[in-house]
Amino acid sequence: MTHHEFRYASHPKDALNYGTEELRNNFLIERPFQDDCINLTYSMFDRFIAGGAKPVSKDLRLETLPYLKSDNFLDRREMGIINVGGKGLISVDGKVFELDKKEALYIGKGAKEVIFKAQGDPMFYINSAPAHKEFPIRKVGKENAEVIQLGDVKYANRRVLNKLIVNSIVETCQLQMGLTELLDGNVWNTMPPHTHERRMEVYFYFDIEAGQSVCHFMGQPQNTRHIFMQNNQAVISPEWSIHAGAGTVNYSFIWGMAGENLDYGDMDVVTPDKLK
DSSP, rough: EEEEEEEEEOHHHTTTOOOOOHHHHHHEEEEEEOTTTTEEEEEETTTEEEEEEEESSSSSEEEOOOOOOOTTHHHHEEEEEEOSSSSSSEEEEEEEEOOOOTTTTOOOOOOEEEEEOOOSSOOOEEEEOOSSOOOOOOEEETSSSSSEEEEGGGTTTEEEEEEETTTTTTTSSSOOEEEEEETTOOOOEESSEEEEETTTEEEEEEEOOOOOOOEEEEETTEEEEEEEOOOTEEEOOOOOSSEEESSSSSEEEEEEEEEEETTTOOOOOGGGGGGO
């Protein structure tokens, strides 16, 4: 079964007038995972799709969406998948890939059949963007990742950034994905924050301890807003918005981007003392 939702893009001047519910309705992806379901949100920000597949009692076949007007989901798109649950299997045109937790799979344009297998206890987090060229399927584990140590305990933002689906490791058209893990006692992510008008981004927060939360900050640097996030929720970050967060406990999050370029370092940093 596939559930899907369509969301229009928002102008930053309009978003200034959003209250709590409007912010959440436009940007929060509240339930990307449901048992025995593929749940996808199609955003008009760079036509990015984010969601999840959680096979429990049956295999889940990736179906096309009405917004795509294509015979197969990946006829004109590429996809990145990161497993955030137990060990799981994905079949792509008959070839089976095993993913442990925090391992990634890139599937290029043109794949016809993608099946998420009901073996183990996997939770497959999905990002997809339009693609103009076919690139080969590639599995990426932490041993293949580009790992960067970031932050400082002094500022409560010590973290490990794992670049998984980036152009230094995997050829893609525009999709980039990775995951960041905050160390014990550290709660701030992406602080100082940044914007990048060449790309939009989606954050997916996970490994949040039960009963705890992450406050996600968004909006233009001079007009910030916040959304409180729970475990296994995603949030859309427009190209005009900062994206940062502070938790009541440490956590992990997946970042996925698409847009004008593949330059990870192309960002406009805003120092904390300039935020409003």
